[in-house]
Amino acid sequence: MASRKVCVIGAGISGISVANDLSQAGIDVLLVDKNPYPGGQSVFYGCKATDECVRCGVCLVREAVATLKNQSTAQCHLSSRPVGYRAAGGSMELDIQTNPNLIDWQACVECGRCLEVCKEQAIERVPGWKYFVNEKCTACGKCVDACPVGAIRLNRSAETSTMQVDGIVLAAGYEPFDPGINRKWGFGENPRVVTGSQMENLFFQEKYLPREAESVAFVQCVGSRSVMEGEKHCSRVCCAYALRMAGRLKEEFPELKIDFYYMDIQRFGKNFDEFWKQIQGKINLIASNPISIKTDEQGLPVVRYESLPELACREQSYDVVVLSNGITPAAESESLADLFNLDLDAAGFLRPTGNGTSVAGSRVFTAGTCKQPMRIDDCVEDAATVARRVMKNLGVRQ
Amino acid sequence: MSDSIVAVLCDQQCSSKGPLQAANLTKRLAKSSTVGKLIVLDKACQDPEKKLKKVAGQKILFGGCPYLEESGFYSLAAEKLGLRPGEMLVTDVKSSILDLYDSSTAIEDNLIGRLESLGRLLADSAGLKDRPVKLKRNVLIFGSGYSGLKAALELSGEKLSVDLVETEDPPLAPGCLAEGLVCPGLIKELTSEVRTSEHVAVFPQAQMGPIQSVEKGFTVSFGGGELREYGAVIFAPERSEAPADQIGAWNLTQLYKRLHERRPIKGRIVFLLDRRSETPPEVIQDILIAAKVIKERSHAELWILLKQMRVALPGLQELYDTAREMGVIFVKYENLRLQNEFGDFQITGEDPQTGASFRISNPDRVIIPGTSGLSASALNAAETLGLRLLNGQYTQPYSLWRLANESNHPGVLVCGSARGNMDGGGVAADAASVVQALKARMIPEGITPVEHIASVDADKCVYCLTCVRVCPYHAMGKNIEERVAQPVTTACQGCGICAAECPAEAIDMRNLSRETVLAAMQAL
């Protein structure tokens, strides 16, 4: 049987998992991602384990990235995006534009010397993967001299290549909701108001909160289930990550006062009941949706909310307010929909058909959060299903 | 000093600490009791074929950075030098020595210690000549509900033959039946498709004998007939629902059954959710579908009492909206009081959002979801399959290192709602992913036993069965003739738990025996 080639667009947890599954079945995989590193959003999320693992799934991402590195039939096209697509008869043709990728990841030996010489902190590392250059780079060239294997080249130009593929998997992921679009959240005005995604990055760096913080508020459903903001869907992940974060913070700072503003708690994970019982004793649950977040004279954020039993408006100030922002469709969703001629649902997610493809009869599949909000472990399970469907479609048997 | 072990190190000159001082290390290793010779390669990852020409030895201890492994150096070395597992060891010198310690003396000391220690392990290990065990290309599916049927159909395109065990429990798990309300006859259709498929043989559960775990997989006989062999088992039982915890109330199964039989449901109907435990969104989805069907068929007054609006399923929010438009009354409750005199209910509670109290008197029917779990016969099957049961229920083991469908028993894959709550779409997707997991096991080359497989010293074994009890994988069996414990080589994962627990110190892990490990630790 001739070798089959599948292009996976998006190297987040879904894309990588699909690529790994396909690659293990001997299918050639092209993994395309706009970032100079694989892993997508969740690779910079942090572990939320308290005494025991709370199954946030972040290490699944590390595992997937590390597996990808040693996958012989998977090629990674980083800093790349699809720009053209033609389907005629049985063949599919894809144009991929690759932007200058400063560190050739295949040549990099992970010695870390570039990191040592860089004064701009422009070189970062993805756990389980390698180094990449971020936008702080001034092209001073010090790292080029330091690299013992010549893996860094500056001033490369963008190029576009065309390739024939037998199947396409869209795993374009999501965009965290930006609470800055509505002033009521006070985001962007007060640095002590942070989003859940920013909090994830702090967890990743194991920084959590400023040491002197005494109180923190989590505000749920920011950009989810809100008709006003046009995001009517439930993001399915926020209760999970916010409650897990709260649990972890309580362990790190036992004296911390944690208030949790919510509409409804959504179940998550396989042992939710147990987790829920434990967490209820640790944090203060307030069934209310805050009206606004302002800043007081000391510069602390103040949460204004409707206290339901008394039906009165109340205010409470905190050291830090975490806005649990939800999942919204990726910025690329629309352009991908245009490129591949796909439908978007009311919320703007790619709409899959019953057999996993995006358009009936086509060989364009969708995986992960580009079709609906999902948690990390759901993404991995979904990827297995998608990989299976791709293989069935391509006629690959065991 | 033995000459058989050669240590081969990359000089690590890329590291900001490097390069390693080969002369120093050689001098210190001269006193070594295990490592006979040290070769330090200059940039081992560059042009490895040429570098490997300098290397020769019976057993080789490699050390380098993680990139050296990634570059394929070690697999090339194994191939070129003809080294089998047990004849070579690889240690990541960079992250566990060079980057772990600060001073150069500490690095050197620990590097020498590491080489000594691993040299000890290598000295006592043997090259492996294991042949892969070929599994039977048959699969047994336990369960004939939506998940079992879906899995059978997914598999029918593969070069595997499938035996399906038709369970005694009717395939009427809540999810499936609500699905059936939307697409009536779905289960019937699937069943007839499975029955007519040439790849699938169907057996009734009543005829199923005990499942034995053997080297090549599993054996079962049906109706006392010949033993049938399987390479893997897919455990896909239906869940069953416990009765409602109130006299006169229905559980969901009772409701769905009546709906399915198109019997009228009228009057004031109260759904009482989140009572003993939180009702999951998958169940709420089914309830909302059922509510829609009731409303379409008759003029019932529907109340849905719940603690939380669970909407974390795609499309669930829309179902709530539709139900509301059709006149279903949703009430969030707190401090619920339930008076029940043989089916005459008085329900009072408070709405936490408005603080107002509410009262529902004498509803025509109260519906309380029962806790769902595996039926007694499914639990029984789970037990014979060696699946781990916690608090009398099957709980899918979780760890990031295992596939979602893998159970604790290698070769037994769990599919469908036995793993947790799932809606119809979820079950269909899971049937695809269980086949994916099956592929990881049913590779044509067969399964090669792991390097550190448990081995039992028959002279020391007192046949106390401690290992059989503690093995997480159900991989320790009984050799009835010789009266000793005996591992199932295709199931053993080499974790060493049995060796640790054995009271007679009769179990050792191959190439990692207890004495060697202790000696290696001393050498650090």
Next chain:
Amino acid sequence: MIVAEQKPINMILDMLPENKRVLVVGCDTCVTVCLAGGEKEVKVLTAALRMAKKEFAEVRGLSIERQCDGEFIGEIREQVARSDVVLSMACGAGVQMMSDFYPDKAVLPALNTLFMGSNEGAGYWLERCLGCGDCVLDLTAGICPRTRCSKGLMNGPCGGSENGKCEVDPENLDCGWNLIYQRLKSLNRLDTMMPIRPPQDWSKSHDGGPRRLIREDVKL
């Protein structure tokens, strides 16, 4: 099987004389199976004694097949001769046998011998037999009233049986007589419970010195 458990180390240390050569001897039969005195436990105890605050001239350990058989005890004559104290990790029978064999050495017990019982799952042992010498299991559906009833009643259950539990420990302890009743009921043999049983004949039990079993048929 005979079930035993290890004495706390501080008690063992109290027994052992200082600065002597200690030989720890395990037994590979019952006490290995109940995880109290096998080869593994010998190693653990040996290492613990070496680290203990009390000093010993030497601590060595080994394990033999059975300490209740002279042939096996005889095999370690040399090792015993090279030590001052023998710490036996066998049941009481083994300790005594060892003591008989080496009358010039101090033989000390490292275990408390508990009962004759069964393994009810990993880490759980249950007393099943008292060794009363007068078995009535045929009449009580295979459940021993002398062991399983806290009071050893021959005619039960008593008034302290509630919801199938015994008043001695209503949380964890099943009423033995309730078990007997339930099993007889399922066997449809409840009538065997009706006659009043005479008191236990304790003369067959531990009464008048150690019990001896002498079988002419297997004598040499």
Next chain:
Amino acid sequence: MSDSILIVHCAEGAKKALARMTEEGYKLPPRFKTFELPCTGSVNEVLLMENLSNGAKGVVVLGCRKENCKHLDGNLKAERKVARVKRLLSEAGAEGRFVEMVYAAPDEGKRLHETLLGFARAGEAEGKS
């Protein structure tokens, strides 16, 4: 190895946690030695006791976080053994030696580093007093 602290870690989560720790640039004092086993479930009392009686200052058993052991509950089994050895040590009056069970997720570098250094400090303080 009179002063050494032996870290016995599993080949899964704990190994990755140690790797992450070094990646982040955290160092350990030279007296910490590491040894890898497939799973902490293969650690038993004999292994711990013999290491201590041969002169190690302490043994740290480093396993995956609870509920995340590759081999289901190897880490919990190890914890029970560590607890027993702790009891044995205190009953035997073996002063100045310790065993500890530490759980680590693959993602924690700083947290693990702090915990490990804590043992070294505790050990030193004990030695001085």
